[in-house]
Amino acid sequence: MTPEIRSVERESATAIVRRNFSDTVVSSLRTFGRAVGMAQESVAGTVGDL
Secondary structure, eight states, rough: OOHHHHHHHHHHHHHHHHHHHHHHHHHHHHHHHHHHHHHHHOOOOOHHOO
């Protein structure tokens, strides 16, 4: 195996990991944002009932 091929494989693996990582972060942020939004709505509802 030549070093060039090995470095290309490593770069593509890194790119895949980075892409998956960013997708995971984005989806967790979306989920977190949704949870925060629901919490804010319930707090607003509670305050509105007082």
